[in-house]
Amino acid sequence: MDFRPAEEQAAAAGLAAEIFRDLATHQRLAAAGTATDAELWKALTAAGLPAAVPDIGLLGLVLVLEEQGRTTAQVPLAATCVYGIHAVAAHGSAEQRARLLPALGTGEAVATGAFPARGPARGPVGGRVSAGPDGRLTGVLPVVPWLRDATHVLVPAGAGTPGPALWLVRTDTAGAAVEPVQTTAPWAAGRLTLTGAAAEPLGGPGAYDAVLAAARTAFAGLQAGVCAGSLARAVEHTCSREQFGRPLSTNQGVMLRAADAYMDTEAIRVTTYEAAWRLDAGLPAEEHALTAAWWASEAGKRVVHAGQHLHGGTGADLDHPVHRHFLWGRQLDAYLGCGSELLAELGDVLARKERA
Structure with a gap:
């Protein structure tokens, strides 16, 4: 098991980070509302990031989606890549790949x-x-x-x-x-x-389960980025904000809450990397994708709640950037499924394999 990204995967993640950092600013996100940022989407497709998914694999896509999550960028990157490009590349016929992948890669199709x-x-x-x-x-x-x-x-x-x-x-x-x-x-x-x-x-028997596992993994990677972005904002706030003559970050309660959030974020990341690596390698990964989804759902909502809480009264401001991470974290929690559902399904998978 080797989670170290290949050169092309690291390059894609670095390029994505640069584009998101330059264009996915709080002001642009606030102005977009519920709409997609067309300029940002054009920049991503012009850079060839969606089109690169068949080459960088699911692990590379997870790394790119982490960068999106850090900024909560308003583009349909995860959906287009995992339900479109990755699914068609893996399960489509030669005719479907030739017809659909170019348009999906350039953003002409979503x-x-x-x-x-x-x-x-x-x-x-x-x-x-x-x-x-x-x-x-x-x-x-x-x-x-x-x-x-x-x-x-x-x-x-x-x-x-x-x-x-x-x-x-x-x-x-x-x-x-x-x-x-x-x-x-x-x-x-x-x-x-x-x-x-x-x-x-699209595809034959087993395609649904394969796409489902890939989707769980991809959206868990997005959640890892959302949590990392929320935690980074909380660290910046608590280190710069002073109370009684010292930074908030020096208080034991703040340090413990931030440490828990960091460990939760790393748990989401490592389980997601494992699931993505196994899927790219063609290894069985149904339970690994479920595990990543469980961590993303359960731990993800803890992290975004902590990020808002560590901002104190500022965290209650609906226009503050950290609130966007809170909204995304809760949406991903709902989308991936509640923890009890995921654990029940994971138990069914393990029991079925034990009987086989």
Whole structure:
């Protein structure tokens, strides 16, 4: 097991950090509201970061998403890369790769997934989609991240072994309706209603579970960055703010709270790296992706709460940058699934493997 990034992975993460640092400023984020920062998205695609995903692998993508999370940048990078580029590169036919990957890489097309990190037994969160014999989909998915930007949606539908089949739907096709919805974090989310919408299959048996594991890992990496950014802001604040003639950071209670947040952040990072490394290596990683998702959900919300708490009264200011990390952390917690759900699914996976 070797988590050290390859040269191209480190270069991609460094380039992403530079772009996010220059363009994902608090002022631009506040002005964007729930909309995507078009200039930032153009800069990322022009730099070739989304298009590089097949070359840098899932671990490289996780490193890039960490940098996005540090700034909570308003772009559909995680969704497009994991549900679009990574999924098509790994499971698409030669024709699908040739047709879809160039547009997804340049940002001309934007992808998202109409399912969160839930297990195949429960299917898409809050709704189900059925597939007819002619490949037309019917159903409602109440909350799909970045749907208002998407040109393509990856939808699981129908019963299959070991999971449902995957279908790729264009948002401009007849029978597909998109309505805006509001979420905790400003993710340009929407409600997807399908009434006999035409779709094309993507991948074969096992593709759903593979994409689900990759999505869990990618969004856990995003959470690692969100937590690291929140903690960095808390450290800066407590080191510069004085109380009774000394920095807040010298108080034992502050140090302990920050230390706990740091350990939680590192736990998210290392479990995510392990899951990504195993998936890139073609090794079984279902339980590792679940473990990363559990840490991202459970520990992630602790870290963003701590980041806000360590800001004192300033943390209650809804316009303060640390509040954006709080919103993203809680949204990722909800998207990945609550800890008890994830632990129950992890137990089922381990029990199934023990019986095999």
